[in-house]
Amino acid sequence: QRSEAEFVTFSVPSYACQRRTTLNNRNAVLTDALSLLADNAELTGDEGRGVAFRRAAAVLKALPKPVTDATQLRGLPCLGEHSLRVINDILEDGASNEVESTKRSERYKALKVLTGVFGVGVKTADRWIRAGIRDLHGLQDSGPALNRAQQAGLQHYDDLNQPVTKAEADAIAEIVERAVASVSPGAQTTLIGGFRRGKPTGHDVDFLITHPEEGREEGLVPKVVSWLESEGILFYQKTTRNSYLEGKESGPGRPSSSMDRFERCFSIFKLPKEEKRGAGQTHGAACGPEAGHKPWRAVRVDLVVSPVSQFAFALLGWTGSKLFERELRRWAGHEKAMSLSSHALYDNKQRRYLRATSEEEIFAHLGLEFIPPSERNA
Ligand code: CTP
Ligand code: MN
Ligand code: MN
Ligand code: MN
Numbered sequence: 001q002r003s004e005a006e007f008v009t010f011s012v013p014s015y016a017c018q019r020r021t022t023l024n025n026r027n028a029v030l031t032d033a034l035s036l037l038a039d040n041a042e043l044t045g046d047e048g049r050g051v052a053f054r055r056a057a058a059v060l061k062a063l064p065k066p067v068t069d070a071t072q073l074r075g076l077p078c079l080g081e082h083s084l085r086v087i088n089d090i091l092e093d094g095a096s097n098e099v100e101s102t103k104r105s106e107r108y109k110a111l112k113v114l115t116g117v118f119g120v121g122v123k124t125a126d127r128w129i130r131a132g133i134r135d136l137h138g139l140q141d142s143g144p145a146l147n148r149a150q151q152a153g154l155q156h157y158d159d160l161n162q163p164v165t166k167a168e169a170d171a172i173a174e175i176v177e178r179a180v181a182s183v184s185p186g187a188q189t190t191l192i193g194g195f196r197r198g199k200p201t202g203h204d205v206d207f208l209i210t211h212p213e214e215g216r217e218e219g220l221v222p223k224v225v226s227w228l229e230s231e232g233i234l235f236y237q238k239t240t241r242n243s244y245l246e247g248k249e250s251g252p253g254r255p256s257s258s259m260d261r262f263e264r265c266f267s268i269f270k271l272p273k274e275e276k277r278g279a280g281q282t283h284g285a286a287c288g289p290e291a292g293h294k295p296w297r298a299v300r301v302d303l304v305v306s307p308v309s310q311f312a313f314a315l316l317g318w319t320g321s322k323l324f325e326r327e328l329r330r331w332a333g334h335e336k337a338m339s340l341s342s343h344a345l346y347d348n349k350q351r352r353y354l355r356a357t358s359e360e361e362i363f364a365h366l367g368l369e370f371i372p373p374s375e376r377n378a
Pocket of ligand 2: 121
């Protein structure tokens with residue numbers, strides 16, 4: 001019989017943006033289970049429940065040791081009744097029935113596969129499932145009208161669902177830097193998203209581009225896209241122009257949603273395969289049928305352009321993790337009466353914008369200890 005004194009007890013602050021969360025997750029079994037339930041909740045349109053599971057998982061990710069006994073969790077924030085039940089089941093029985101049956105359910109499996117197609121969101125997947133489509137073959141055969149993004153996504157489903165490595169991200173970075181330097185000398189390219197947080201792999205590669213002279217960044221995306229297209233590097237791209245100044249329903253800095261208004265491009269690159277460039281040999285039969293045909297691999301790339309005056313906010317907003325960002329905005333609103341977006345920080349009491357030229361300054365405005373990117377993996 002063990003006494004409670006033998007257990008490590010944990011204490012963590014309640015907002016993820018007050019915590020240091022590295023990639024060294026000592027509770028992956030528990031957080032994988034909670035993340036799966038979060039996925040399922042989001043896939044079935046229950047965003048609130050999804051966030052609750054994500055917050056619970058994030059608390060466990062911040063713990064310095066593996067949880068071995070439920071009593072260690074007493075007093076921890078964000079662990080609701082439902083999450084605690086799942087954690088308990090896993091600690092006691094090695095698995096949670098709810099998680100296992102969700103994983104096996106036809107609906108979950110179908111939603112996972114269909115939303116795994118680039119350009120397919122939860123609503124589309126749900127509509128297809130109700131029309132009897134369960135998998136990619138069903139999608140190909142029954143042929144609902146696919147838009148351009150979805151066609152590209154279906155065509156390169158395997159490539160796009162294979163994690164992008166850091167080496168591939170670096171190769172893409174080199175290409176993007178070359179493109180940016182050619183069309184706008186002096187412009188700067190920064191790797192953002194998961195790779196900036198030190199992740200070894202990602203589902204895409206994200207870049208933030210700016211120019212030290214305010215205004216010179218305008219229209220940069222179409223120029224970069226033309227350069228990439230002339231080099232035959234783009235398989236797919238969708239460019240959206242900056243709409244920040246047009247926001248009328250919500251003043252700048254007070255966006256109605258977390259969606260920002262930067263000039264951007266969601267794209268699919270054709271990344272030449274390393275081994276195909278050097279050795280003239282192909283591995284033919286050893287690779288899949290598709291791999292044998294094309295000397296490149298499809299990789300999702302996001303390009304975002306920000307005016308230099310908003311750069312720090314854009315950098316902070318696009319570095320993630322998604323939960324960390326969400327928590328930053330919640331902290332700003334609930335604890336500081338401020339509105340944070342990827343464009344600006346607005347102080348609702350002082351009724352003015354708070355300027356910043358670095359992430360450090362933004363954390364300081366928010367009354368938060370600075371958390372470096374590698375510790376924002378909530
Ligand atoms: N983001 C955003 N608006 C979007 C899409 C993404 O502000 N329309 C932000 C997200 O909040 C996140 C960052 O961009 O902070 C990167 O998003 P994403 O590439 O989806 O996630 P990663 O953290 O990079 O994870 P992964 O490695 O899977 O790509
Ligand atoms: Mn998708
Ligand atoms: Mn990313
Ligand atoms: Mn992205």
